[in-house]
Amino acid sequence: MSVGLLSSALRALCLSGSRTWAGPSAAASALVGCRGFMTSVCQLQNRTLWKQREKYTIRPIGMKKTGGRDHTGRIKTHGIGGGHKQRHRIIDFQRLRSEPGKEQPVMVEKVLEVRYDPCRSADIALVAGGNRKRWIIASQNMEAGDLIQSCRGIGRMAVLAQEGDAHPVGALPVGTLIHNLELFPGRGAQYIRAAGTCGVLLRKVSGTAIIQLPSKHQIQVLETCVATVGRVSNVDHNKRIIGKAGTNRWLGIRPSSGRWQRKGGWAGRKIRPLPAMKSYINLPTASARA
Amino acid sequence: MLVHRLLHLCGVLQVRHPELAKRMLAEKYNLAATWRRGEDVFQVRGHNGLLLNSMNPLPVLAGPEQIQGTADQELETFFPIAPTIDLQCTNVYQEKSTTGFREGYPCPHAHTLYVMEMGNTPKLLPEQLRAKMIMFCFGNALVRAKALYGDEPRVLEKPIVVQSVATNGRIFQFVVFQLNTTELQSDSGVKNLVWVDEDKPLYEHAQARAHIKRRVVKIPAGLSGYQPETFKKFLALFLHGAT
Numbered sequence: 001m002s003v004g005l006l007s008s009a010l011r012a013l014c015l016s017g018s019r020t021w022a023g024p025s026a027a028a029s030a031l032v033g034c035r036g037f038m039t040s041v042c043q044l045q046n047r048t049l050w051k052q053r054e055k056y057t058i059r060p061i062g063m064k065k066t067g068g069r070d071h072t073g074r075i076k077t078h079g080i081g082g083g084h085k086q087r088h089r090i091i092d093f094q095r096l097r098s099e100p101g102k103e104q105p106v107m108v109e110k111v112l113e114v115r116y117d118p119c120r121s122a123d124i125a126l127v128a129g130g131n132r133k134r135w136i137i138a139s140q141n142m143e144a145g146d147l148i149q150s151c152r153g154i155g156r157m158a159v160l161a162q163e164g165d166a167h168p169v170g171a172l173p174v175g176t177l178i179h180n181l182e183l184f185p186g187r188g189a190q191y192i193r194a195a196g197t198c199g200v201l202l203r204k205v206s207g208t209a210i211i212q213l214p215s216k217h218q219i220q221v222l223e224t225c226v227a228t229v230g231r232v233s234n235v236d237h238n239k240r241i242i243g244k245a246g247t248n249r250w251l252g253i254r255p256s257s258g259r260w261q262r263k264g265g266w267a268g269r270k271i272r273p274l275p276a277m278k279s280y281i282n283l284p285t286a287s288a289r290a
Numbered sequence: 291m292l293v294h295r296l297l298h299l300c301g302v303l304q305v306r307h308p309e310l311a312k313r314m315l316a317e318k319y320n321l322a323a324t325w326r327r328g329e330d331v332f333q334v335r336g337h338n339g340l341l342l343n344s345m346n347p348l349p350v351l352a353g354p355e356q357i358q359g360t361a362d363q364e365l366e367t368f369f370p371i372a373p374t375i376d377l378q379c380t381n382v383y384q385e386k387s388t389t390g391f392r393e394g395y396p397c398p399h400a401h402t403l404y405v406m407e408m409g410n411t412p413k414l415l416p417e418q419l420r421a422k423m424i425m426f427c428f429g430n431a432l433v434r435a436k437a438l439y440g441d442e443p444r445v446l447e448k449p450i451v452v453q454s455v456a457t458n459g460r461i462f463q464f465v466v467f468q469l470n471t472t473e474l475q476s477d478s479g480v481k482n483l484v485w486v487d488e489d490k491p492l493y494e495h496a497q498a499r500a501h502i503k504r505r506v507v508k509i510p511a512g513l514s515g516y517q518p519e520t521f522k523k524f525l526a527l528f529l530h531g532a533t
Binding site: 107108109110128129130131132133147 | 369370371372374375376
């Protein structure tokens with residue numbers, strides 16, 4: 001009987017392997033529940049299928065909430081759950097992404113509307129240029145009907161930056177407030193995306209630029225990394241008053257444990273010097289050069 | 291339904307205008323029109339609504355001086371947005387150009403197009419409905435021009451006029467399109483003309499039960515706020531070319 005069970009499990013494993021050849025990422029997430037050799041069939045789970053969309057669309061997509069649980073079903077992060085239903089709007093974080101087939105050094109786009117996004121603290125803007133529309137993170141004074149530019153080149157003179165325009169960091173004058181910063185050129189904006197945040201371009205050094213993040217850390221990136229000028233929208237986000245416990249529940253924040261627990265060394269204000277500047281330049285190391 | 295009844299009312303006037311007999315109504319006809327502009331190929335396909343055909347073409351509305359005057363006007367651009375945004379991009383395998391009727395049909399000239407958007411959940415907003423009307427009028431006129439004069443892009447000596455009426459049951463939009471030229475490659479030269487009359491309500495409220503709030507009748511039962519000018523325009527468009 002055990003031999004029969006083993007053979008049926010093997011057969012199920014082979015079948016599921018061949019069935020999911022079409023979507024490798026879906027298979028990787030779907031079969032993640034299989035640990036080792038189990039005698040039960042791996043179920044194709046659809047809890048992350050809503051994230052697997054390849055084609056870009058401006059239509060909002062229905063999301064599945066996780067409630068802080070990971071793939072095993074146990075709570076990984078406490079205090080998450082419930083809250084208003086949200087629909088995800090796919091945001092394009094690469095400002096210089098041109099339409100397939102049309103590569104241009106300078107792109108001009110028109111802002112069609114600026115609206116609230118339930119998935120983040122900043123507001124998002126629907127911009128249209130050429131034949132396509134996309135969502136981007138709105139900057140502070142962006143309004144419907146504005147024209148925003150995205151340039152690729154770095155000139156000898158620094159560009160007089162308009163708010164909402166995207167330029168490589170090497171083309172901006174020292175001291176501008178920037179947001180939506182890329183760490184590596186072409187990767188897409190990963191830093192400074194929250195409401196009201198902005199980084200400061202401190203100095204430019206031979207092909208790299210040093211930027212101060214909102215946490216006062218300093219980082220060094222290549223000057224071809226693109227950043228948008230200005231502060232992120234929804235500037236008074238940190239001044240809002242929640243008002244009551246119910247508002248927190250609408251935001252999807254569950255109450256923390258009410259038990260009094262002695263705070264350890266992690267609590268309290270710490271006054272220490274800033275950590276060293278982090279550099280994301282990937283210069284060849286001395287050992288590689290030698 | 292409403293449009294059918296209105297057309298029947300207009301058709302009753304046949305007694306007075308004998309030329310109305312030379313008209314024929316067609317439902318669910320297939321239109322296919324193709325043209326090139328710039329590097330893109332545009333196509334208008336599909337069935338649309340009711341088409342009223344007539345044996346005689348519609349008389350031209352704008353005189354030749356006005357047509358030549360349009361040659362000097364500039365077309366405005368939607369910079370930076372391309373005009374083809376939001377149009378469905380599909381692969382074109384055959385560039386078809388048909389009116390939907392075979393040759394030898396007794397009433398070949400497209401007269402008026404009736405587009406209906408009935409129902410409680412309209413799929414198109416009024417601006418989109420107007421855009422759809424203009425697009426189909428243009429498709430009809432272009433196909434007629436190609437059938438009469440051939441595929442070569444040229445300025446037409448006798449411009450083709452197509453009318454259109456769209457409604458969502460209460461509000462009417464009227465469009466009259468005059469095709470002056472089939473030279474669509476460039477933005478200069480003689481232009482085509484469109485007259486759009488938007489958002490004409492036929493009546494304000496038409497409910498079976500009166501809406502009473504606090505013993506005061508807000509909206510009376512039956513039809514209220516009837517505007518006869520809208521029907522007069524409907525009738526005028528119908529009779530255009532017959533009288």
